[in-house]
Amino acid sequence: MVHSPGLVGIGSITLGALSFCCMVAGIFLVWVPFLGAMVGFLAPVLALFGIVLGGIALSRARDGGHENESLAIGGLITSIVAFVPSILVAVTCSMCSACWTGVILTPHDAGPRAVFPDAGASTWVPPSMPPPSVLPGPPAWPPITPPPIAPDPAAATTEPTTEPTDGTEATGTAPTTGTTLAPGSSGPALPPPPLPPGPNVRSH
């Protein structure tokens, strides 16, 4: 029984569209065992059958005076366009789903009891986890304390030798750090400049 090229071309387009639907379903059903893998792997197979039908339709259309050739070419294009993403989904999502199915099928896994009652009791023992309080946490950082500000050695040791009486600046050994003495006082008027940050200061 030989079908007309138009009918075969429509079949090719239909298979290409079905392949595309299976491909989309394969993306979303990755986590469903069996079904996700089956649908995902079915998509490129359907696309390949669509390509085969498209080729047959094209061959018959050219034999029969190019009648319905556009349908055949449309089926070929639809199937080839569906084939590319479907094979990509098959080798990623469907392989992942197949791995998940393999995990489900593994007898020593905890999962099969709900899916395969005949698999018997699971022998898999979950690893005992220590309570969170026992788990080692991040290392405790020491509190960040600024380095002590050392007293200005110049200010501590330098005393005015002569008290000014006329309101002028005291003479004597003036501190080399630029600290000025307040008139009528023995201590420095301005605090010493802060020391540069010590090694305990972390930058973020």
Place this chain on the structure above:
Amino acid sequence: MDPILTEFSLLGVTRPIGGYGLAVTLGILVSSAVAARAAHRAQEDVGATIATIGYATMAGFAGAFLLHAIVEWARTGDPLAILEQGGLVFYGAVPTAVAAVVIAGRAFGMPWLKIIDLSVPGIAMGHALGRIGCFLGGCCFGAEWDGPWAAIAIHPLAASAHPSVPRHPVQLYESMGLLVLAAIFTFVKPDRVGDGGRALSYVALYAVLRFSMEQLRADTVRGMFFGLSTSMIISLALFASAIVWGLRIRRARAAA
């Protein structure tokens, strides 16, 4: 190299796009396009050629997956191991794809041997792209080697990253060799060597290439028998078969 090339999102669901899958897809498209164009130039039925390619692709995938499943079963003793470690073996695709071409060619009334001859450059190009996919995916990796063009895989999904050491980029070597074969067979016209001559020459040369590349490979997990890997044994068998078959064709042509 990264096994995950990029990601795509569809209705809020994000999925990865693997380099291996993309390369294999491109390889199939390129080899099919080259074969269809060669059939068109040779004034063969393009539609029937496309249909034959479709059958051959299906059979090739099935054979490659089947051989991988057999190897994994023999290695692990678990028939379900294939579910946890997917993959394809190129040599498994050869007999099934050829059988599909023979059956489909006869069904469509086409000279199947000539179709295979016409497809040889495309097959080599597609295979070269597939090997680049192997490099991206980190499978079929080479032996440890600290040379100037050594490759180090660091992605945890790549098999060659366990351990992550500098290795021979043997996938790229084979890819380059296949491209050279594709270039050679593009210029060697089928009518100069007779029906089947180009395909048999390709099989023999690829067997030599693969046998030499196997010396540099380190994924011995595929199984070793008598000091030879599975692919080395198949290479030897293919080389011997191609030589014997080629000699028979030559004698038949001389007798005619």
